[in-house]
Amino acid sequence: MAQAKPKKNGAVEKKLIGMADVVIAAAQRAKDPTFAIPIRALSNVSFNPRKGLIEMGEKKQARSFFNVGMAKKFMQTMLVADALSELQRADLTTSLREIYYRTKHTIQDSHENTFDTQDESDPIIEDLEVSLVALREELHVRAENSGSIVGPVVFGDDGDRVDCAKLGKGGYSVPSIVEPEYLEIRRCTADFLLLVEKGTQWNRLSEDKFWRRYNCVLLTGNGQPPRGVRRLARRLHEEHRLPVYVLVDNDPWGYYIYSVVKQGSINLAFESQRMAIPKAKFIGLSSADPERYELPRNVGIKLNDKDITRAKELLNYRWFQKPAWQEEIKRMLANGLKFELDALANKDFQYLTKKYLPRKLKEKDWLD
Amino acid sequence: MKPAPAVTAVEMGTRQREISVSEFFTKNRHLLGFDNPRKALLTCVKEAVDNSLDACEEAGILPDVTVKLETVADGQTPATPSQATRFRVTVTDNGPGIVRAQVPRIFAKLLYGSKFHRMRMSRGQQGIGISAAGMYGQLTTGKPVKVISRTGPRATAHYFEVQIDTKKNEPLVHENKQIEWTQPQGTEVAIEVEGRYQKGRASVDEWLEQTSIANPHVRLVYHTPEGETKEYPRTYHELPPSPKEIKPHPYGIEFGMLLKMLQDTKSHTVAGFLAGDFCRVSPALAEDICKAAKLSPDTKPRGVKPHLAEVLYKTLQTTKIMAPPTNCISPIGEKAILSGLYKQIKGEFYTAVSRPPAVYRGNPFIIEAGLAFGKGPEESVKPQQAAMPLAEGEDHGQDTELARVIRYANRVPLLFQQSACATFKAVLNTTWRNYGMTQSRGALPAGPMVIFVHMASVWVPFTSESKEAIADYDEIQKEIRLALREAGRRLGIFLRRKERAAGEFRRRNIFDLYIEEVVEACNRLKGGKLPTEQLKEQLHKIASTRTGGLKTDEALGKTGAGPEGLPHSIIVTMEGIEGEAEVAQQAATAPVIAGTATQSDQRLVAKAPVKAGKKSKSVAAIKDKAGQQDLFVEPASPVKKAVPPKRRPTATRNIRKGK
Ligand SMILES: Nc1ncnc2c1ncn2[C@@H]1O[C@H](COP(=O)(O)OP(=O)(O)O)[C@@H](O)[C@H]1O
Ligand SMILES: [Mg+2]
Secondary structure, eight states: OOOOHHHHHHHHHHHHHHHHHHHHHHHHTTOOOEEEEEOOSGGGEEEETTTTEEEEOSOEEEEESSSHHHHHHHHHHHHHHHHHHHHHHHTOOEEHHHHHHHHOOBOTTSSOBSOSSHHHHHHHHHHHHHHTTOOTTTTTEEOOOOEEEESSEEEEETTEEEETTSSTTTOEEEOSOOOTTTEEEEEEOOSEEEEESOHHHHHHHHHTTHHHHHTEEEEEOSSSOOHHHHHHHHHHHHHHOOOEEEEOOBSHHHHHHHHHHHHOOSTTGGGHHHHOOTTOEEEEOOTTHHHHTTOOGGGSEEOOHHHHHHHHHHHHSGGGOSHHHHHHHHHHHHHTEEBOGGGGGGTOTTHIIIIIHHHHHHHTOOBO | OOOOOOOOHHHHHHHOOOOOHHHHHHHHHHHHTOSSHHHHHHHHHHHHHHHHHHHHHHTTOOOEEEEEEEEOOOSSSOOOTTTOOEEEEEEEEOSOOOOGGGHHHHHHSTTOOSSTTSOOOOSOOSSOHHHHHHHHHHHHHOOOEEEEEESSTTSOEEEEEEEEETTTTEEEEEEEEEEOOSSSSEEEEEEEEEOOOOOSTTOHHHHHHHHHHHOTTOEEEEEOTTSOEEEEOOOOOSOOOOOOOOOOOGGGOOHHHHHHHHHHOOOSSHHHHHHHHSTTOOHHHHHHHHHHTTOOTTSOGGGOOHHHHHHHHHHHHHSOOOOOOSTTOOOOOHHHHHHHHHHHSOOSEEEEEEOOOEEETTEEEEEEEEEEESSOHHHHHSOOOOSSOOOTTOOOOOOOOBOEEEEEETTEEEOSOGGGSHHHHHHHHSOGGGGTOEEOTTSOEESSEEEEEEEEESSOOBSSTTOOSBOOOHHHHHHHHHHHHHHHHHHHHHHHHHHHHHHHHHHHHHHHHHHHHHHHHHHHHTTTOSOHHHHHHHHHHHHHHHHTHHHHHHHTTTTOOOOTTOTTEEEEETTEEEESHHHHHHHHHSOOOOOSOOOSSOOSSOOSOOOOSOOOOOHHHHHHHHHHHHHOOOOOOSOTTOOOSOOOOOHHHHHHHHO
16 A cells, blocks of 8 residues: 655656646647646536445546637646646645745736736646646645544554544644555554534534543544545544544535545545545434424524525435435425534533434434 | 994995996906916916917918917016916917007907907907906006017018006007018017916916817917927818808897897898898798787887887797708818827827717807827837736726816817816716726726817807806707717727737737746756757747737738728827828828927827828728638647536535535
8 A cells, every 4th residue: 555655756756747748749749738637527527326436537628828718727737737846856745825835926027927816726736636646645735734633543643653542632633644654543442433524513522522431533624624634534444444423514515524525525536536435424413403402493594595506406416316315405405494513502512422422323313 | 233324325426436447357357267377377378379370260371379488587586487476478370460550459458359249150259368368467567468460571560568548448558669570470469477387287288288189270389488399280281161150040149139139230120130130030931920929020120129029039939940050160170180189199099070060049069079099009019017016916006097088169178167068077978888998987987098079169158257168058968979979989999909909919928928937847847958948939939820920910900901990080009000091191290390398298209100091901801801810719629528618616615605
């Protein structure tokens, strides 16, 4: 599995240099230099029900230099490729934001910037990930560290032993790159993994030592889980056979977070292979919970127009076609309400730890 | 408190006396344009120049007018022009001159003139102009008006110094002698006045510049108080057709006027009076009117009783009478307007519209409009240079410069009370957005543009006695709008065409811009070992074949094809001029005696070479080119399953926003 670092870097760097070769070769033959970039959109992904994964399709779009609409993007693509290859050569990792600053400058003899905002450079990095079939980690681009883990698991991080059972209620901050060559899982005695959408609930569970009582690992990504968090969950699931449960708000965004954890994202579908956890379960909040746990209607929030459109879109996704899921989403639409995890505090500050999750686990009340 | 003592008729009688003209003048100076020293200086110039132009045109002479402003030391050391409070205004023309006997009264008697008693289009109207200026000078400096006049090469020139007897409103001649004068014919007036000289809005400089725009047949030389000489050359070599005198139209008169006309007429019967003193009233119609007014046609005009006169007046207003003849007005004409705009305003596009004559309240009038758009071809081609590269979130400050309106009544610029003027209202009420301009609600359009509006009429209705704004009659408003709409439509065509060309142009530019970046990136990727010059050259070659070298020039209108669908317009590009090329050529080749002037917006020497004669190819040929243009689309992309480059917003994005 864990390939030696230098060899891997060499491969990625070669791919990046290959982009320069495309330009040179086209120029020699008086052709318009063009890259074929796989399309990162719903139109170009398919759901593989057997594997339970979203997979990227074959559709590609041309990015040509001598086309008014694409010229700037083409130029930007070359600049990003150049910056990425610099990282490879120097064996450094960096953030999306730093790449933006590294590649931003004013074009000679003009008042035009190569990039005006980071919104222009981020998608280009994603373009390169899919075109070169290289993971972001392999491109040495890291996301912000924004995940936390606590529970009976021991890591080796740069030679340091990190026992997540002995880090108090703060836990261990999940690095953005958790590939085996960067982070080693030395021991894991937990029975399952609970991936919590929000930091608030993760803190509550950690403070209440829920993980000790139920012998589990608590993981959060503070919202949409970053890649490091997803990848770590996947590794614990794969390497230590931990069942994964996902706890999110009851709204379309929560469903979507769950689906990304489970079968991958549309945007970076090719990464599903290494990120997705097809066996992950949705433990809550379910649209059935308010009734079952007697949450008063007044702690709900009315679905707005966007929520409704979004929920209807989800209903059409191939991976939400199971009857239980159709029922789940339709019930939310029928109620016309969404509920935040925080709303459980209406009953008791420790309701989540003491009543909600224990009952859920006991009743095996989850969706697949 | 004691009640105020009643005033007896005797006491009042002691106060009743003739009002002297100086008192009258002082009380009414704001109506005559002498409200403040700055405006007073302008008014003096204006009155003298108006008279010169009126006189020359009436005499059929192409006007040659020199205006000289000098500071006058007020006892102490001479002040700088901006500080000086006393000036000598000297205006010289090559007009018909003034017969010796008339000079004193013209320059030193208020309300004495040749134009008041006629229905004829002219600049001056009330016979108050030049003598009021003289009066103002006399009151503020005590100096007489100095006049030289010569009626022809064989006549002798006379020199006068005249003042007004302010009690009697009669001229006092201080000096009158024959002199040698270098000019074969013409008039020179010099008045010393208290004034202030300041450039900018509503200045002498602006007024002269605008005068020269609307009067390109005039050669104007201006010696500024700073010692500079500005020449506004003659670019149009025809005199405006001489306007004819007409009799008043019944719809255009007030009741008081009718009473006065009844008193003054030479006719012995009312019918004769109606047919003889009004236009468009035939003897038969006059009889009908009398019948309708229950008035015997043979009544003596002076015998018509006031209440019957009122009936007659009402009848006149309600009877159907043919509109007045319109040959009494002399428009500037499209060619001349173009010529004036072109020589005085730097731009890329010029157009002019003269409306057919129309009538308001029995007064014939003509509206003319013109546009000068752009900053000049040099300016528009070079990419605007931002002072600094932009930080995130910054943008290029949008050009918020608003268009400028220049207004004229009978060829005289109107510099004050813009917002009260019908012309200005019409500009605001025109939807310039339809023609490719930006415009905020209720505001002038934004952009580098000068909007020219002229009203020519026998009787221009002003909003007030000071004659600074044209009154907003529906008929006038409508005509102005129609003229502006047509001019705007042409501007729209021009802008669309330019945009299309700029698209092509920009296309090549961005490639040139990005090639550098792409090549440098490739070079770094290849470890700095790339023959970069060769790669750049190859890419530049591809760029120019892909963007179609020649086609760009065509789209930019550089091939000499005239501006199709753009009558009475001039388009200026770096390469030359299209459209009314002769007009532009005349303007460009007019003799120029360049002064020391460093006027930035003054086209002293037209830089653009003129491509005259190379006027438009056939319409079909141009259509053909347009066809080619359309065929030239994006190069077919080598990837088969290409989809539009627009990426659909991904689910992640949507949902994040919804959150
Ligand atoms: N420069 C001139 N050349 C010839 N005639 C002139 C000149 N200036 C004035 N006049 C005559 O003097 C008259 C009076 O002029 P002015 O007082 O300005 O009144 P207005 O211009 O309203 O008639 C004019 O109508 C014209 O006949
Ligand atoms: Mg006058």
